[in-house]
Amino acid sequence: MEGRGSLRVRGSKTTKKPEDFPLSGVNESNMRLPMRCLAHNRRVLVLVVVLGLVCLAIVSLPLFETESSVQLDWHVDPAHKQSVHQYIHKVLEGECQPGSARQSLLARLPPSSQITQPFLWKDVPLPDDLFLFSPPFGFRGLQDKLKDLLSLLPDSDSVSKLGQASNKCQRCVVVGNGGILRGLELGPLINQYDIIIRLNSGPLGEFSTDVGNRTSIRMSYPEGTPLAWVDTDTDTLFVAVVYKSVDISWTSAMINKLAVPLWEWLFFWQKVPNQIPLEPHRFRLLNPQVIRETALDLLKYPPPRPRLWGWDQNVPTLGVSALNLASLLCDEVSLAGFGYNLSHQGAPLHYYDHLTMSAMQQQKMHNVDRETELLQSLIKAGTITDLTGGIHCSFCPSLSTRGI
Numbered sequence: 001m002e003g004r005g006s007l008r009v010r011g012s013k014t015t016k017k018p019e020d021f022p023l024s025g026v027n028e029s030n031m032r033l034p035m036r037c038l039a040h041n042r043r044v045l046v047l048v049v050v051l052g053l054v055c056l057a058i059v060s061l062p063l064f065e066t067e068s069s070v071q072l073d074w075h076v077d078p079a080h081k082q083s084v085h086q087y088i089h090k091v092l093e094g095e096c097q098p099g100s101a102r103q104s105l106l107a108r109l110p111p112s113s114q115i116t117q118p119f120l121w122k123d124v125p126l127p128d129d130l131f132l133f134s135p136p137f138g139f140r141g142l143q144d145k146l147k148d149l150l151s152l153l154p155d156s157d158s159v160s161k162l163g164q165a166s167n168k169c170q171r172c173v174v175v176g177n178g179g180i181l182r183g184l185e186l187g188p189l190i191n192q193y194d195i196i197i198r199l200n201s202g203p204l205g206e207f208s209t210d211v212g213n214r215t216s217i218r219m220s221y222p223e224g225t226p227l228a229w230v231d232t233d234t235d236t237l238f239v240a241v242v243y244k245s246v247d248i249s250w251t252s253a254m255i256n257k258l259a260v261p262l263w264e265w266l267f268f269w270q271k272v273p274n275q276i277p278l279e280p281h282r283f284r285l286l287n288p289q290v291i292r293e294t295a296l297d298l299l300k301y302p303p304p305r306p307r308l309w310g311w312d313q314n315v316p317t318l319g320v321s322a323l324n325l326a327s328l329l330c331d332e333v334s335l336a337g338f339g340y341n342l343s344h345q346g347a348p349l350h351y352y353d354h355l356t357m358s359a360m361q362q363q364k365m366h367n368v369d370r371e372t373e374l375l376q377s378l379i380k381a382g383t384i385t386d387l388t389g390g391i392h393c394s395f396c397p398s399l400s401t402r403g404i
Contacts, residue, residue: 076183080396087395088189088387091334096169101326101333104383105298113297118328119239119284120146121156130288136243136315137292137304145248152255154281162195162216162237162329170194172330173387174322175211176337177202179348180390186336187212195330199318200224203352204231210351211337219286219322222250222272229277238276239284239325241291241318255280286325291316294324299370320371323384333383338375339390 106114117124126146134140173193175181177200190196190212197217201224204213215231219239240251246267253260254276265272294316295301301314319338326333337351349355372391378384379392386392 081184083395084184084186084388085189088186091385091387092171092189092192096171096332098169098331100331101172101383102328104378104381105324105327109293109297113289113293115287115289115293115328117287118290118325120150120153120287122150122153123155123157127289133288133292133304135245135247136241136288137295138288139242142245142248145245149248149252149255149285152252152280153283153285159281168194169332170330171332171334172197172326173334173336174319174326174338175199175202176319176335177350177352178337178339178388178390179351180339180388181210181337181351182348183210184388185209186387190214190336193334195326197322197326198231199322201226201230202350207352217284219318219325221318222247223268223270224318225273225276227271227273229273236278237282237284238278239286241286241321242288243315251283251285255283286321290324290328291321294321298324299367299374301367301370314367317368317371320374323375323378332385334385334387335375335391336387337390338386338388339372 120126130138131140131143132138135142139146171193172195173190174197175190187209191214195216196212196214197219198215199218200220202211203226204211204215213232215233215236217237217239218225218231219241221241221243225238238254240247242248242251244267246264249264250260250268250272252258254273257275259274260272295314296303299314299316299320301316304314319335323333323335347356375384375386375391379386379394386394389396
């Protein structure tokens with residue numbers, strides 16, 4: 001191993017054992033044996049403890065990926081479907097307001113939290129405060145791993161940047177995975193947006209009628225990434241979100257087309273893909289300041305604190321973080337497929353599986369109520385628009401907050 005020196009001190013001489021004590025060698029050997037056994041037992045004990053903690057984490061995590069075998073009986077009200085289509089047409093046909101989403105968000109943010117770089121680049125200096133917190137709020141203690149990953153990514157001026165391709169006012173839509181999308185047939189309308197941000201493993205294919213088939217950004221972390229790549233759009237970017245240190249190693253492996261080391265697989269709480277069929281210049285690394293700004297300044301969560309295991313409920317969902325990212329890339333920002341109506345336990349949780357809303361009761365990491373309050377206030381203020389009405393339905397007859 002590089003940097004490992006000889007165990008023998010340079011210049012020292014080997015001392016010959018006195019012949020007056022012929023049994024000293026035997027006694028020394030007898031003493032070494034229990035010492036070796038003790039060291040071995042300690043290593044085994046440490047390994048058992050680590051494996052036990054990993055298994056405990058896996059067991060304690062919510063089983064969102066376990067699909068129900070019961071087919072959901074879900075019907076879409078034709079009148080509501082028509083209202084959704086009419087509303088989206090109105091948004092797309094309206095005059096685009098340059099910089100409106102970010103300017104509105106800035107009014108809620110302290111000057112010290114303003115972000116200019118949504119992604120990290122290898123040729124752009126990293127601010128010191130990037131290393132104040134551990135993932136997902138920063139890269140504390142991970143300077144070397146981060147440097148290695150950034151060396152695989154493109155320079156900031158070597159690729160065209162989203163939102164800067166033309167002088168045209170750009171519209172973003174963040175497509176959530178909510179069951180509210182099922183049966184609305186919004187695919188052709190979603191495809192009309194300039195930048196389409198998709199989250200985690202939300203599939204296309206057979207669901208394209210409802211969610212479209214274009215993808216500008218797929219934003220995810222290892223466990224959330226599709227095991228089989230689903231995006232055929234040649235302009236797709238993969239935006240890696242780091243929640244733990246091993247996510248950096250996984251992202252590097254995906255860029256290099258290498259296998260993830262066996263030891264690191266122990267730190268994933270479910271199966272992760274072993275490849276992403278994109279060229280290195282199609283990868284981006286999310287600036288963790290986007291998540292930190294979302295948590296501390298928009299959601300008003302307390303600063304993260306060290307814990308023996310896991311997080312407080314101060315980690316924003318990927319959807320709300322994607323909204324903040326979208327405000328840095330586009331002039332106008334819309335949401336589709338957002339909202340959890342926990343009072344309707346039989347409603348579909350996702351548009352692509354048979355899980356019901358009751359599964360949301362298992363999750364302990366995110367504060368869904370706090371996020372809903374934030375999104376509602378942003379929609380009512382005109383900062384963003386909710387195309388499907390899952391957070392606040394401005395086009396519904398009652399003009400009231402509506403759930404899935």
